Amino acid sequence: MQRNLPAGPRPKDVYFFATCLVDLFCPEAGMDAIQLLEREGITVHFPENQTCCGQPAYTSGYADEARAVAKAQLDLFPENWPVVVPSGSCAGMMRHHYPKLFAEDPMLKAKAENLAERVFELSEFLLKVLNVKWKDSGKPTKVTLHTSCSARREMGTHLHARELLAQLDGVEVLQQSHESECCGFGGTFSVRQPAISGAMASDKADALKETGADAFLSADGGCLMNINGTLEKRRDSFRGQHLASFLWERTGGSGGKNGKGEKA
């Protein structure tokens, strides 16, 4: 998880890889992430031809299909700029699994390695590269954090998000029981093993709610859809919000657009 951060002055330009889930299911979170970056004086480039990192096929054992999708992303980031991803698992896919996926093709492998080195999960980038210093502008609130497993184990997002939230005076971060446990999403696992996945999602929703927080935060679209969908089915009003939206709202962003309660 430890990595070399870009040396020298703050980058002026970044690429934004939205991920397919954010593009289609929680676009507001993508907008908020972009605005968080722009407010730091950064030009955010959104390659129009981006689609998906290929993870659903990769983790299901369909390496050829994953490779085809991943290959379509490899040429979208020609400048030597950081690539910021508002999802720990997609960032993990590009950073750790792309080089393996192209291991047998030296040219593509070199490309994948170059890209992997530039991929940052959003909170990691805000904290470690931009060294953001924020002032909280919201009312006191209590939240709890759910970090996706690949964000945790491949990208260290749980630490980065926590540090960012610690900058916000009015935000109290509550600890859930079994914090490091998976929410049961697992991509295609959620439809292949619905009973197990549903049980895990239900336990996670309980653990988050039992903290007494006003909302939970996550930096991963998959976990958000899984847990929020579970809560909504139970007709529970407790909800999760994308970390980017929460951070944007708390630090003087327009707010309200993706307010608490909106389904991710």
Add this chain to the structure above:
Amino acid sequence: MTTQPMQFVPGSEFKRRAAEVVANPFLRKSFRGAMDFLIAKRAAQFPDPELLERQRTLAEEIRRYSLSRLPALLEQLEANLVKNGVKVHWAENPDEANAIILGICRQHDARLMVKGKSMVSEEVELNHAMDAAGIEALESDMGEYIVQLAGEKPSHIIMPAIHKTKQDIAKLFAEKVPGVSYTEDVDALIQVGRDVLRKKFMDADIGLSGVNFAVAETGSLCLVENEGNGRMCTTVPNVHIAITGIEKVVEKLEHVVPLYGLLTRSATGQAITTYFNVITGPRREGEKDGPREMHLVLVDNGRTQAYADEQLRQTLQCIRCGACMNHCPVYTRIGGHAYGTTYPGPIGEIISPHMMGLAATHVLPGASTLCGACGEVCPVKIPIPDLLIRLREEATHEAKPGHAPLVGQGAGKTTFASLAFKGFAFLYSRPALYRLFAWGATRFRFLTPSNQAGWTATRTPLKPAAKSLRDLLAERRIDERKSC
């Protein structure tokens, strides 16, 4: 005593069993409590993450080194065991292993075998084979004794009866052990087992044990245990038969030390076990105890298939601590029996396909969210999630050119999944087509089906947003132009 034969589990069976456990709040709570306890015990043994990381790296290196020299080490082990007076047997499959052991039993007209805990004996269904031959094979590990009495199989490799409560055991003993009345007093229950077993140790013709580490250089077999039953099995009866998998060999005694330290800490959160036996041959002249005859049965049972592939070989690094299952959120929800394999949980998902073939087990590598908790705690750093992905691929595809097919290669392939992923690749590798799709999915979101297979069983349907991020960005560009 009859044991259930190995139950092969096609996909639907695994799903059905898993769903049954998931729907049982009592079992759910019981598994969760047990796993929480074990997780905390382990964590208390590893207060320094950097030290743990160094220890894991060392243990991984030892296992990798041992495997890299496996054929030579096995030859060395055999030569030294023979020198020490141990008879060495090789079994390619469960039938061969059972035939060898039965042969030894018959030579000695054996009627009673006492068994120390051995997962390899579970793997080859030894109790079943002994039962069929009219030989009583009695488990002497408390947990194994309980599951045997109940006519079940272990649900965990270290704690075989972890699925049973105190009350279950009290009831079982009262029903099955003559002269025992119902008690929930744990000490009294343990004493019941002790009383039964003590006599059996003395009467047994054969003692059977597993092996945790086989040391090539000295021809020694190391046995890790807490109850002393392992020592009884390997010293009291006249004949000791050890059974183990071919991957358990290490070169030197000093290689055992770091592995042992990680094994007990990872497994039960113990710095050291109550007993650690190093067995280097049968009773020698002038010695007053120990078996007069000793055998080792080395079992392959699919291990060479894993060994043949550089990536899959990592499966054989396993030292059977069970930490992967203790930390697995899926195992915690469904327990060990749902898997229908000797080895449940994450290690079972990656090793069972080699032992039982993918036709019977193709669903198991998929029974994971790939959360990575297993790989994180594995004391020998087996990259379990990577191996799960690899086996998912082997389960759904023909063997790659130049690669020997695994047993049951491609058995999990379905037309639906193949087409779905072909469709996925077609759509998501064509940006223009994807944009069109995204445009349609958002504009026609009202057409999103409300029944989305497994997803909507416990969740509301997934519905695209009214506008994609692309749309929002395009609108913003227009707004900016307008305001200029």
